[in-house]
Amino acid sequence: MADQWPEFVRSIKGVILDMCGVLYDSGEGGGVPIEGSVEAVRRLKSSDLQLRFCTNETQATRQKFVAKLQRMGFDIEVREVFSPAPAVVSILKDRGLRPHLLVHDDLLPEFDGVEKSDPNCVVIGDAADNFSYQKMNAAFQVLISLDKPLLFSMGRGRYYKETDGLKLDVGAYMKALEYACDLEAEVVGKPAPMFFQSVLNDMGIQPHEVLMIGDDLVNDVGGAQWCGMKGVQVRTGKYRLSDERHPTVTADGYVDNLACAVDTILKHR
Amino acid sequence: MADQWPEFVRSIKGVILDMCGVLYDSGEGGGVPIEGSVEAVRRLKSSDLQLRFCTNETQATRQKFVAKLQRMGFDIEVREVFSPAPAVVSILKDRGLRPHLLVHDDLLPEFDGVEKSDPNCVVIGDAADNFSYQKMNAAFQVLISLDKPLLFSMGRGRYYKETDGLKLDVGAYMKALEYACDLEAEVVGKPAPMFFQSVLNDMGIQPHEVLMIGDDLVNDVGGAQWCGMKGVQVRTGKYRLSDERHPTVTADGYVDNLACAVDTILKHR
Structure with a gap:
């Protein structure tokens, strides 16, 4: 090959x-x-x-x-x-969507200009330690309360390699929310x-x-x-x-x- | 009806x-x-x-x-x-399996008589706050290092209701690990x-x-x-x-x- x-x-x-x-x-x-x-x-x-x-x-x-x-x-x-964040910001603005964010703290500035009150969708990224049970539940509760739950996932990777070993990527948490809410996420990114x-x-x-x-x-x-x-x-x-x-x-x-x-x-x- | x-x-x-x-x-x-x-x-x-x-x-x-x-x-x-824990303990003993546990702290005594060193499978339950990114990665790393990854999930519920709202159940985290490791969990419980x-x-x-x-x-x-x-x-x-x-x-x-x-x-x- x-x-x-x-x-x-x-x-x-x-x-x-x-x-x-x-x-x-x-x-x-x-x-x-x-x-x-x-x-x-x-x-x-x-x-x-x-x-x-x-x-x-x-x-x-x-x-x-x-x-x-x-x-x-x-x-x-x-x-x-x-990278996915500028792409998802563009989609949110085009479609008039207000996200609940479950992302890494250091990514938040990408969403500075985005209205986030009274969320009508959820955006997840590689949130790493922010993938706590509490924060996953907060995202889940937004989704399950919506008439038409809408989840954007910045990528759908299964895992990635860090110097100290393999780590779960956003795709695993996307699947968790997809299953809990019986929906299919819109993937933004590769x-x-x-x-x-x-x-x-x-x-x-x-x-x-x-x-x-x-x-x-x-x-x-x-x-x-x-x-x-x-x-x-x-x-x-x-x-x-x-x-x-x-x-x-x-x-x-x-x-x-x-x-x-x-x-x-x-x-x- | x-x-x-x-x-x-x-x-x-x-x-x-x-x-x-x-x-x-x-x-x-x-x-x-x-x-x-x-x-x-x-x-x-x-x-x-x-x-x-x-x-x-x-x-x-x-x-x-x-x-x-x-x-x-x-x-x-x-x-x-x-309940699932006594059922999974019986399976582990029958099949000579040594689990890595991702469960609620208060469930641990059910596994007191089970050999847990050098794990060759993962058992997950409704671990609640133990579903941290760190502990999910630890379970993932055990699975991905096995020739034939083996995951037991105590139930496959999507969510349950607590007095302060709906909470993610073990099934969501089962799906996350299934996707990350490209496997299908064995469900023990309803x-x-x-x-x-x-x-x-x-x-x-x-x-x-x-x-x-x-x-x-x-x-x-x-x-x-x-x-x-x-x-x-x-x-x-x-x-x-x-x-x-x-x-x-x-x-x-x-x-x-x-x-x-x-x-x-x-x-x-």
Whole structure:
């Protein structure tokens, strides 16, 4: 499989990179860069390829998140990064919705301009320690009291890797609320096609001209393929050996890490 | 529908009562009896019907739970009460399993005789405030590290009613772990047929001779019907009006509360 992916590399015009698990491993103190990733991003930027970053990160505002990556040494700017919170804020405003928020404290500033009184929907993100029984019940009670319960989930990841081990991601708590309230959440972020489409629109190129590189087989690779892009999985971050024999998603390539992926891309152009 | 249920009442030989939401509403201080329920239990006991109690309660040992009901005035004994913890302990011992427990602190004594080192499965109950992000991650990390992740859930309820509002039940957290680990939990407690069957075995009568009365349409009424019993829903506890137009489960009768149910049963014998 990995031997075949250089063939389509010749026709791509842009690359979208997942961030956590591809650029860095998260954890206490903000995390650490994955070996070779800082240089790999720099090499991509020096090429003729368009480059965007696409994350389901919701533990910080986009500004603070990008600043963290810059401190790690990455050549990256806020306007190149697509994350779920600005996307969900746009949806809330378009549809006149007032959210009850179950999110990380550090994400709250993203919702500063949003009316939150008398909520008529719930928005959840990767709230981490805010996923207490008390706060889950508060979100549940808002939903169950609505005639038409409406839940937005910023991503639907199952878990992610921190330096001290795997941690439950927002998708697990989305499923808990879906089951309790007998509803289906609207996912904002990867793998939602609308979210990928907004990145493609910004790049101004066609899906088949774009390669997505991520560590999440289903949400990064599968989500990108669903939109017509190519998807390659790195063997870093939350990657597990069993991903390479997944029943429904097969990546267009598997590669040890971002540095190797960029080597392959630049060598075959 | 409710007008028809007296017809089968003539042929029943036993009654199984759900407890929370039928006998009492739970909440701070242990909860309060539902009006007329103490007397209704007494009248059933004075009849020729067999009576058992069947609960998914996992916030206390069976002994402490029954003592609480006795303090509320209910004529009830431990041997009449079927709850998930003793059932799961029996399964763990039969299959040589060592659980990681994510349960309420007050349930822990039920597992005193169970080996818990080097866990090879996870058992969850209605852990309430123990459903913290930290403790959910600890359970998740045990599961995801196992070759064949094995999760036992004591019940699969969506939510229950406390005096200060609806609260998430164990089923929501079961779904979270099922999704995160891509597994299906083994449910011990209602609506698992094996659990109902153990009550029927103890009564020594056939399913069609037994009426289950509960406030949970799916787990009490639907679960009992699946085993061949009749099932009636009370309009107390977690009952909601939408239960009476549920897409898959239709009770054999709906009645305002346990006192009314017992009136109807005893009047038609």
